[in-house]
Amino acid sequence: MEKSSASKKEISSREVVMADHDRLKTEIAGLSISNPVILASGVMGTTPGGLSRVASAGAGGVTSKSLGLDPRSGHPSPNVVEVAGGYLNAMGLPNPGVEEYVQELRGNDIEATLFGSVYGQSPEEFRRAAKLLAPEVDGIELNLSCPHAEKLGSAIGTDPRLVENIVHSIAREIDKPLFAKLTPNVADIRKIGKAAEAGGADGIVAINTLKGMAIDVTTMRPILGNKSGGLSGPAIHPVAVKSVYDLYERLSIPVIGAGGVETGEDLIELILAGASAVQIGTAVATKGMSVFKELNSFLFDYLNSRELSLSDLVGKAHEC
Numbered sequence: 644m645e646k647s648s649a650s651k652k653e654i655s656s657r658e659v660v661m662a663d664h665d666r667l668k669t670e671i672a673g674l675s676i677s678n679p680v681i682l683a684s685g686v687m688g689t690t691p692g693g694l695s696r697v698a699s700a701g702a703g704g705v706t707s708k709s710l711g712l713d714p715r716s717g718h719p720s721p722n723v724v725e726v727a728g729g730y731l732n733a734m735g736l737p738n739p740g741v742e743e744y745v746q747e748l749r750g751n752d753i754e755a756t757l758f759g760s761v762y763g764q765s766p767e768e769f770r771r772a773a774k775l776l777a778p779e780v781d782g783i784e785l786n787l788s789c790p791h792a793e794k795l796g797s798a799i800g801t802d803p804r805l806v807e808n809i810v811h812s813i814a815r816e817i818d819k820p821l822f823a824k825l826t827p828n829v830a831d832i833r834k835i836g837k838a839a840e841a842g843g844a845d846g847i848v849a850i851n852t853l854k855g856m857a858i859d860v861t862t863m864r865p866i867l868g869n870k871s872g873g874l875s876g877p878a879i880h881p882v883a884v885k886s887v888y889d890l891y892e893r894l895s896i897p898v899i900g901a902g903g904v905e906t907g908e909d910l911i912e913l914i915l916a917g918a919s920a921v922q923i924g925t926a927v928a929t930k931g932m933s934v935f936k937e938l939n940s941f942l943f944d945y946l947n948s949r950e951l952s953l954s955d956l957v958g959k960a961h962e963c
């Protein structure tokens with residue numbers, strides 16, 4: 644008797660785990676993903692070992708640090724400074740180079756959907772980096788949006804024609820879903836999103852950091868080694884919500900939201916604005932790796948209590 648009731652209990656708890664799993668499962672641009680909470684590029688993803696740890700902590704997807712053709716040491720320190728509502732960083736894209744990273748990836752078992760982020764100074768550099776990385780990852784993210792690396796990133800991501808060309812040259816050469824990560828440092832993010840879609844992007848990631856600066860009133864000099872940097876964290880969350888809302892309205896391809904998500908409410912807000920999944924960057928540093936399980940559990944309870952599926956929630960704020 645005891646044995647059979649114990650096994651019943653085991654079965655029912657297994658069923659609950661399966662139900663949890665299924666409710667949060669989603670698909671973005673043909674990629675199946677166990678839950679919509681994804682590690683953003685640049686935080687914990689400098690090595691594949693870091694990505695593995697984040698995957699084990701419950702992220703449905705993980706994104707590598709942005710990788711270029713050659714190793715880069717990044718900007719002089721200080722390269723991160725805490726400001727009201729978040730952080731300013733000017734890391735300057737330090738990375739071991741895409742070929743070295745690919746070697747390191749081969750020895751790692753990452754139990755989450757894996758996005759590889761690349762940058763370049765020209766369409767050709769983007770294309771070569773993406774081609775080298777694509778066989779090792781599930782999806783490619785183009786960093787068209789770094790605000791603090793001269794000639795890289797947002798210098799490219801503010802020009803719709805360049806964005807379309809870069810996306811187009813890569814989309815026809817790789818057989819993995821291609822995501823364009825956009826900068827909010829533009830007059831109208833919808834134009835850049837449209838250009839990426841026209842170039843053949845399978846999805847958009849929005850947003851990268853906002854341009855910012857902090858000045859030390861004692862030394863009377865900019866604090867960051869690079870003088871200016873990119874603002875992340877709660878301060879940029881409303882900008883992310885508006886960007887995702889606008890992109891969702893204008894585009895047919897899915898949008899992955901990013902920007903200042905710390906709490907379950909922040910996560911839901913981006914989904915209601917139109918995000919099919921949400922990336923977490925700064926909150927991994929401020930709240931620790933438990934943030935992935937916390938956000939998923941909040942989302943699960945929110946959906947369960949309203950008898951909604953995740954797809955019911957995506958873009959729901961547009962219905963009014």
Ligand SMILES: Cc1cc2nc3c(=O)[nH]c(=O)nc-3n(C[C@H](O)[C@H](O)[C@H](O)COP(=O)(O)O)c2cc1C
Binds near residue numbers: 709
């Ligand atoms: C320290 C740091 C490094 C980052 N490095 C990258 C990067 O290499 N590539 C990239 O596309 N975004 C990078 N980002 C931007 C994040 O991926 C994310 O888009 C942004 O920080 C907004 O999300 P958050 O407010 O949750 O951090 C970085 C952000 C931080 C804070």
